[in-house]
Amino acid sequence: MRITSIQLELIREIPFLNAGRGPGGFYRDSLPVHRGFVDALPDGMSAIIATADLQGRETFESAGGKPLRLLGEVLPAILANEILPNLGLADGRIGVLLAGDFYTVPALDKRGGSGNVTSVWQAFADEFDWVVGVAGNHDLFGDAATRPRFNNPIHFLDYDTVTVDELPIAGLSGIPGNPRRPWRRTEDDFVEALEQLLCDSPAILVMHEGPDAPDFGFRGSPRMRESIESSEPTLIVRGHAHWKEPLATLSNGTQVLNVDARAILLTCQAS
Template structure:
């Protein structure tokens, strides 16, 4: 798989509220970019990639009539919805308008973590499951990992792991995703599968949620790369200092030492979303962004 083009300007922006220091909220916009990708399997016509959807959408109450809501004052906390819950329906509509030839059921979604937000607390941690379910309802299948702010409890993890067309990688893994209809049957034609590796969380103290010691994290990256996946999902981004891109330099070293692949990540914001390493590996940082990657046609 290879990213053949990634447009610098977004095709659209989606309005939401972002928590800011002091317990307040501010208006923000999530940019939606289009790009093209080669090497997609036969059953996948496009990919949607997103990470760090840490925002909310106020939903007004209805008391016999539609109630308008000021985006800066919002509504009572119980009426807030997660950005990632409301976003999929909008993206599906955008896809149907811009690329009517694409069947949403043949579109896969890649989530790189940190899908929760709460009014009044910046960097809040909580349950991301509603976001997964919303994307699955709108598109063919969903694959992804947890970020350091995603607290998926046992019941939520079971719901994702047992859900048809959902590939939740709560431990380092390589999965095969393809045509909708649940888990890919044993012996399925490999050309119909997208081989996705996933490693959630970040490097840090293991007594905190979704964190691994540096040694174990880097070993997991190496093991996943040796299986030569089509793409690798990480929450934590590598550091590319020569481009002014923040992240963990040791992850960059591990990626350059492995075989060429495409890495989707988040956690740290990059103004430049696409970088190619010396070994040909492409890194796409989706922090607070969403990408629609359609099939490249030569």
């Protein structure tokens, strides 16, 4: 499965509240929703949704006086009920790729807070046919940064692979860093795990942190890129560091789809 293009025009921008630094510092922001096209999807599938770093909460208007939900809790219903029906897609299964970091503190007064994101994963599973993803460095499940026990159709990955709709999808949670902190491995261990996953030639590799793309000036890990460029080409879905453009191609033909603070709907080109 290769991405053939990403539409320049956004499908929609979804308003949300972004956290500020200190009480009352929050501000209104918007989440861009892109449409991308792939050369093929598995039989019976109509779309794959990819997103990460939904670090915000719904607007006061959306909440209607109730506690503000996480952006990732409200996004699935908007996609399922207001956006996807207008794309003219054939009936088929829809899968979701989550690349981590879905928490924002309730008071919206601190950036980079950590907390429970189980409800976000469940919200996507309630609307779509399967969910495959990894943890970001700010994600907890319950009150711990430990591997969650989800049931089908949710598949959590960390240094392992699952096959859904005949797509082998690998996943590597977290970021390189001090292993005493949540969802971190040393850089050596992270790169070694990445190389082991790439040995099996997955169709898609979902990561939170990921490779850089120096030809485009996009941030990420040079060591990860070097390992990836020494492997068979694949499609990498990553978050953590925002890129101005969502798609870059590495020297070995690997495509890197950056979904930090955006949602991308991948569908086949209409014939």
